[in-house]
Each structure stands twice: as C-alpha cells, then as structure tokens.
Amino acid sequence: MPDLSQFPITGRWPAQNSDAIQLYSYPTPNGVKVSIALEELGLAYEPHLVTLSDADVKSPEFLSLNPNNKIPAIIDPNGPDGTPVELFESGAILIYLAEKTGKLMPEGAAKYEVLKWLMFQMGGIGPMFGQLGYFHKFAGSEIEDPRPRQRYINEAKRLLAVLDKQMEGRDWIAGDYSIADIAILPWLRGLEFYGVKDVRPAVQTGLKIPSPAERQANIDDMPGRGNQTITAPANRLSNAGPLAG
Numbered sequence: 329m330p331d332l333s334q335f336p337i338t339g340r341w342p343a344q345n346s347d348a349i350q351l352y353s354y355p356t357p358n359g360v361k362v363s364i365a366l367e368e369l370g371l372a373y374e375p376h377l378v379t380l381s382d383a384d385v386k387s388p389e390f391l392s393l394n395p396n397n398k399i400p401a402i403i404d405p406n407g408p409d410g411t412p413v414e415l416f417e418s419g420a421i422l423i424y425l426a427e428k429t430g431k432l433m434p435e436g437a438a439k440y441e442v443l444k445w446l447m448f449q450m451g452g453i454g455p456m457f458g459q460l461g462y463f464h465k466f467a468g469s470e471i472e473d474p475r476p477r478q479r480y481i482n483e484a485k486r487l488l489a490v491l492d493k494q495m496e497g498r499d500w501i502a503g504d505y506s507i508a509d510i511a512i513l514p515w516l517r518g519l520e521f522y523g524v525k526d527v528r529p530a531v532q533t534g535l536k537i538p539s540p541a542e543r544q545a546n547i548d549d550m551p552g553r554g555n556q557t558i559t560a561p562a563n564r565l566s567n568a569g570p571l572a573g
C-alpha cells in the first residue's frame with residue numbers, strides 16, 4: 329500500500345484506501361468532469377468533498393496540492409514511474425486518466441482532434457460561461473454597467489454556435505466518445521444555472537425524456553458505457569433564454 333502521509337492534504341482529508349486515486353472535488357461542472365471520467369474508466373477512487381469556501385480551498389492543506397486554490401485535484405498513488413503523482417486542472421487530469429488507461433482518447437492524429445476540443449472547453453466554454461454566471465446571476469443587480477454581462481452573453485452565444493456547427497452530423501464532439509465530451513457536457517447541462525432562464529419548453533421536456541430508468545438503459549448502451557453521460561445537444565440549448573438574443 330503506498331504511503332500518502334507525505335502529502336499534507338491527507339492530514340485534513342485522510343485516505344481510507346491509499347491504493348485508490350484520491351479525488352478532492354465538489355460537484356460543479358469542473359468537478360464532475362473528473363468523477364465522470366473516473367466512473368467511465370472504472371478506476372478505483374476515493375472522493376473527498378472540498379467545498380468552495382476559503383476554509384477549504386484556501387487551507388494550507390489544499391494549497392499544498394493546488395496552489396491555485398481550485399477543485400478538482402487528484403493524487404494517484406500509482407503514478408507512471410511507480411511513485412505518486414499530484415495533479416490539478418481538470419483538463420490535465422482528464423488527459424492523465426485517458427493516458428493511464430489508454431481509453432477515452434485515441435492515438436495518432438485523432439488524439440489531437442480530441443485535445444483541440446478539450447482545450448476549447450478549458451479555454452473557452454469554462455471561463456466564459458463562468459464569467460457569464462457571475463455577471464448574470466451572482467453580481468447582476470449590483471453592477472449597473474450592462475456591458476460586462478452583455479459581453480459574456482455574446483461570447484457564450486458565439487461559443488455555442490461553434491459547438492452547434494461542430495456537432496452537425498455527429499454524436500460526439502471529436503470522433504468517438506472521449507474526454508472532450510466529458511469536459512463539455514457538464515457545462516451544457518449547467519446552462520440554466522449559468523444564465524439561461526427561459527429554456528424553450530421542448531428543451532425542458534426533452535431533457536427529461538426518456539424517464540430516468542429508461543435513460544439509464546440507453547446510457548448503458550452508449551459507447552464507453554457510463555452512468556452520467558447524458559447528452560445535451562448544443563443546437564437545442566443555444567436558442568434558449570437570454571442567450572437567444
């Protein structure tokens with residue numbers, strides 16, 4: 329059994345099974361990317377709930393793992409060189425897990441298609457939707473200047489249009505089901521929270537069909553298996569609410 333006591337974070341969030349990947353996370357879009365990938369890959373992992381409060385993410389123990397004070401982060405006790413590996417940034421974690429298992433990311437030229445769309449999420453959808461959420465939902469009424477909110481609405485709409493175009497005639501964003509889909513999905517599902525108030529009725533209804541039991545059966549048949557890989561096509565969500573313009 330690897331000894332994880334060298335990692336200060338284990339003092340605050342102790343490892344029960346030090347042979348399993350230690351996941352420090354919270355169920356936000358960035359957080360669930362990693363838990364979805366771990367579930368899809370069937371890797372043994374131990375989740376630790378790290379809230380977004382300063383008491384957690386800015387604690388010395390958490391900062392020792394991620395100096396950028398953000399979830400998600402992991403420790404893999406069984407890293408590539410036989411020693412533990414620490415990782416933060418959800419995109420880096422997804423690439424690491426895909427390379428560790430040889431799954432959810434192809435080899436050769438197709439790998440770079442996946443990486444392109446993964447980076448599109450990491451550099452575009454994530455930060456822009458995050459800012460939209462801040463200006464539209466959290467700080468909206470306190471900031472009188474309409475320009476920041478409008479800027480992020482425009483940018484979110486533009487990004488969704490890019491996604492729509494890429495998804496034309498495809499089931500997955502880049503070739504087969506991959507870490508790029510896993511990275512994008514939680515942000516599309518989170519659109520309502522991140523500013524889309526008036527989702528089109530057909531979308532509201534469609535997101536609930538099939539019923540959970542039937543949906544689970546469908547998902548089990550999907551490439552890559554999975555229990556949380558529900559698709560939310562961008563081309564339906566992009567016409568919704570304040571993003572519709």
Ligand SMILES: N[C@@H](CCC(=O)N[C@@H](CS)C(=O)NCC(=O)O)C(=O)O
Nearest residue numbers: 356358380385398399400417418419
């Ligand atoms: N680029 C980072 C972003 C992570 C991120 O923004 N995490 C947020 C929650 S979704 C967080 O931990 N916020 C706490 C804080 O900023 O204090 C990633 O993809 O891992």
